[in-house]
Amino acid sequence: MTVTARTGTAPRLHWAWVVAAVSFVAILGAAGFRSVPGVMMNPLHDEFGWSHGVVGLAMAVNMTLFGLTAPFAAALMDRFGIRPVLTGALGMIAAGSALSVTMTASWQLVLFWGVLVGAGTGAISMGFVATIATRWFEAQRGLVTGVLTAAGATGQLIFLPAVAAVTTQHGWRWASLLVAAGALVVIPPVVLLMRNWPHDKGLTPYGREPAVDTGPAPRPPGSSFAAAFSSLLVGARVPAFWLLAGSFAICGMTTNGLIGTHFIPAANDHGMPTTVAAGLLALIGVMDVAGTVFSGWLTDRVDPRLLLVVYYTGRGISLTLLPALLSPHADPGTWVFIIFYGLDWVATVPPTIALCRNYFGSQTPIVFGWVFAAHQLGAAVAAAGAGWLRDLRGDYDLAFYLAAGLCAAAALLCLSVRRAAPIPAPEPAR
Incomplete structure (x- = not known):
């Protein structure tokens, strides 16, 4: 059945922008919730005597599942719709954070905050x-991708100071309840405003001519887990998938894994106070918002492969210089590094998604979910590996130099990606 837009009665604001706004709020909250355990590490250690390793295990499980859940969640959204999956995810967050106030054993921390x-x-x-x-955008996809990606950094900026203040003044249990309440507050807008497809509102995706639309996409047959693994097999047959997954794993290593986890202790090694180092790390989050949105805008206009080569090359050069820039004070060179690294932090996301879409078409969300899983696994490896190198050598210099070399490798991987016609989506079941 062909669906056409309603002439003369179309709303001035395309519903795609409403969906994008609700998505921004959900992502903003999720990013803030995920980083809360770091604030609670010392209070949990003081109350229960749990080692930093035990609390770190829960955070490692959290980080790993954060990456590995993405392709399966995308498959569930394809089969059951965005709204029920998003509502269920927010319910899991609320349950995990609320139940944590009853913890008496460390395995419960792993279950509630980790799983x-x-x-x-x-x-x-x-x-x-x-x-x-x-699903919702034919035009401005890169910009929307950049804005939604930037929501992650914005969430940390909003929630972490509030959670830290509540934890300090009232204890970690009240902070956990604050997170649970925050997740629950997001559910009503999702239920009321989120829609699975543009056709649910009698519309076509933003920027697409109404007459060319052919109706809502069919629900994929089979289980969602089968769909997730099927998309992995589709991606595994295409060299570009491995090139993008490899480069994105290096992205995770050089952001969340290395700088996000080890910048403060590395700065401490050079005599910089923790408060100053933490402020610099927060500034990275501020600059990340501008950098990712601008990268999304560029992705709509510039070859994504070229953007990725520039991003990874610049990141490698900055990591090479970092050991010489760290000092007891935030010198001008340190500020330049922080500003550049913030702009570059997740600027890689919009062009990486664009390249996935070029190869995998309608299967992009699930395939990119696997690429993102590689990002998080890379972050986990770097978080552990950089700490091991620090224990072995007494400084982080070698970790930074190795990361710079990996950035050069990522630039070469992205340069090796070739233009290709999108892979046609599987024929719907009759």
Whole structure:
């Protein structure tokens, strides 16, 4: 059945922008919730005597599930719709954070904050961003991808100071309840305003001519887990998938894994106070918002492969210089590094999604979910590896130099990606 837009009665604001706004709020909250355990590490250690390793295990489980959940969540969205999956994910986050106030054993921390919150926030991550951009936008996809990606940094900026203040003044249990309340507050807008497809509102994707639309996409047959693994097999047959997954794993290593985890202790090694180092790390989050939105705008206008080569090359050069820039004070060179690294932090996301879409078409959300899983696994490897090198050598210099070399490798991987016609979507079941 062909669906055409309603002439003369079309709303001035395309519903795609309403969906994007609700998605922004959901991603903003999920990013803030996922990073809360770091604030609670010392209070949990003081109250229960749990080692930093035990709390770190829960955070590692959280980070891993945050990445591995993405492709399965995208498959569930394809089969059951965005709204029920998003509502369920927010419910998992609320349950995990609320139940944590009853904890008496460390395995409960792993279950509540590691498994429930990790899987819940993973469903509202980059796979979700790709789903919204692919389904609802024909034009401005890169810009929307950049804005939704930037919501992650914005969430940390909003929630972490509030959670830290509540934890300090009233204890970590009240902070956990604050997170649970925040997740629950997001559910009503999702239920009332989120729609699965433009056809649910009698519309076509933003920027597409109404007459060319052919009706809502069919629900994929089979289980969602089968769909997720099927998309992995589709991607695994295409060299570009491995090139993008490899480069994105290096992206995770050089952002969340290395700088996000180890910048403050590395700065401490050079005599910089923790408060100053933490402020610089927060500035990276501020600059990340501008950098990602601008990268999305560029992705609509510039070859995504060229953008990725420039991003990874610049990141490698900055990491090479970082050991010489760290000092007891935030010198001008340090500020230049922080500003550049913030602009570059997740600027890689919009062009990476664009390249996935070029190869995989309608399968992009699930395939990119696997690419994002590689990002998080790379982050986990770097978080552990950089710490091991610090223990072995007494400084982080070698870790930074190795990361710079990996950035050069990522630039070469992206340069090797070739233009290709999109892979046709599988024929719907009759």
